[in-house]
Amino acid sequence: MRDGAVEQAAGAAESAHENGAGDDVDGPRPGASRLRDLPGELRALAGRHRVFTVILVMGALLRATAMLGYPPIMYFNDSFDYLHVANDPYPHPLRPDGYSFLLVILRPFHSFVLVAAVQHLMGLAMGLMVYATLRRRMGLPGWGAALAAAPVLLDAYQIQLEQLVLSDTLFAFLVVSAATLLLWHDRPGWRVALAVGLLLAAAWLTRTLGLPVLVGVLVFMVVRRTGWRAVAVVLVAAAVPTAAYMTWFSQTHGKFAMTAGDGVFLFARAYKFADCHKIPNLTVDETLLCVQPGHKLPYSQDGIWNRRSPLKRVTDLRFGPRQNEIAGGFSRKAIKAQPGDYLKVVALDFARTFRWDRPVFPDEKTYRMYEFDRTELPLASWDMGDGTRAGDAALRYEAGPARTRVVEPFAGIVRGYQSLAHLPGVLLGGLLLVGLAGMVRMWRRFGGAAFLPWSLATGLLLAPAATVEFDYRYVLPAVPLACLAAGIAVGQYALSRRNRSTSARSSL
Structure with a gap:
């Protein structure tokens, strides 16, 4: 029957071609018609999601302002190691090369502006994933899901992190993408499981914290009984790329590992x-x-x-x-x-992590690297160990001037915004407590869907404190996950209230 349907479709297409239906005589092509209708469809979509659209547009405008105010991009101390690897790939002894692989992909364009734009799009995409998951899968009203996405889209320090040559934005995007796929599919098939495994492999190759994230995801899949095949596919899909990288690493450093530090x-x-x-x-x-x-x-x-x-x-x-x-x-x-x-x-x-204020830590120099500054700093000049200076890696990657410029009035706008608009640690703690309360209510189901984002967010906050030291940039990848956990908890509570109300009315 399938072959017969194919033959009928082919015959219809042939007849249409012979009759001139493929020519643009009697009217526009369907594709052109859809393209012409696209603005109307986008307006209709925005109309159905008004609150989120306003927040999303604000987030996009703030990111554009940051790009205009601090071109071509901003740097952290670690930035030059990533660029050094991107220019001549090798397994770095201290940090996995996942972020440098992204830089390698973008390197032919020789544009830090493009790198910053890609990272800002990742930030917007994370906000979109939070909203879509809570709105479509967890039943939150539009304003509630938009409110949960706002910290990701509007936090000034999140925007500044996306403007830096650093791995954190890519890492957060990969983890949130994997979590979104699992929350979207109650019982993921092998294709979804494969995508989740590859995303987690990329996260692990980007930051070593990807390993506990992988463990957390596997535990969630087991307790939620998603099926052993899906668990196995995720495990294999995550293990193969990382094992390949470790093999490459061992050939250089003599140790089958992700890092040597x-x-x-x-x-x-x-x-x-x-x-x-x-x-x-x-x-x-x-x-x-x-x-x-x-x-x-x-x-x-x-x-x-x-x-x-x-x-x-x-x-x-x-x-x-x-x-x-x-x-x-x-x-x-x-x-x-x-x-x-x-x-x-x-x-x-x-x-x-949970302070209301944001005191200088761990030192003034590091703290200022997370701020939109009014001072134009020279490129770093320390020796990279091969006879080149750190700033040379940026110049080579850009194939032109790479020093961060401060362009007014755009820089002044985002500096003023950063002094006012960020998620205080107390509110982040509140989001985690809301998520925890929702998990307690769902204890018979091991915390329900909120278990995944809540455990990942808490783990991402706890791991640096347990293994190295607190740092403000380590907090930001946990924010979208905490927002998801809190939104899921609220949605589950509202749903249970509606179910009880419906049961009470039906019994009268």
Whole structure:
């Protein structure tokens, strides 16, 4: 029957061609008609989603203003490592190359403006995914779903992060995309599972936090009974690309891993509380990292980056295998010997997420990199280890001037906006509490759909505090997930209220 239908369609098409139906004589082509009707369809769509349309347009205009105010793009210290890899790809020892792969794809255009535009589109897409999921799948009214998407679309620090050459926007986009696919399909087929697995592989290749995200997704799929085939497809689809990358990494660094600096970064966490008088069985090499409590530098990150860090006592290349092994061994022994001190440091850093104000942390220089500044800074000039300077990577990628310019009045507009419009940590904590309350109500169903975004958001906030140190940019990828969790909780509560009301009326 299928072949007969195909033959009939082919015959109809042939007859239409012979009769001149394909010519534009009696009227416009269907495609042209649809194109002409597109503005009307968009107006109708905007009319059905008025509140969200207003917020989305505001978010787009703010992003355009940021691009006009700070062309061609803005930089963080890590930016130049990503660009260095993008210019001549190699497995970076400290950070996975996922973000650099995106830069490689865009490199033929030699345009940082394009890079910024792509990242801003990712930000808008995350807001759209939050709205669509809550509106279409969770039953929230339009204004409620739009309100949940507003922190993603309108937060000034989110917009500034998208204007930076950094991996965080791509990572957040990949995680939110994977979560949206799972929430959209109650029982995902193999195609959806494959897409989710590949998205999570890309997230893992972008930031090492992608591994706990993958674990969280698999746990959600198991407790929601999505089917073992879907779980297996996600696992395999995530494992194959990452295993390939680790193989490439091992050929350069002699270690089957994603990075070679996990021990050094863990030392940043241990440096804050480690007391060698309380740590037994330290090796001679590990005692090189001992510092008297009264002589420690003020911040955890000083344990890595400061010139007076005790890591400088270990004779090895910076982040070399010997340094990484010694730092990792020392840190694990410190955590095991001082679990209370470790948990205290983690709790204090985790609590920084939920402050109402935004104090300078971890230091003035780092803090200012997350601000739309009024000062034009030169490109970084430190040595990249191959005879080039950091700023050379940006110049080569752009194939022209790459220094960030401050263009008024656009820069002044977004600076003023940033001083007023951002999501305070207290409100982020409120979103998580709303999501948690909804999960408690759904405890018989393991928290319901809210379990996925809530657990991922909480994990993304807790992991940096547990392994390195709090940083303001680590907070932002958790925001769309927290908004999803809170929106789902509210939607589930409203639905249960409506069901009880309907049952009560039907019993009368």
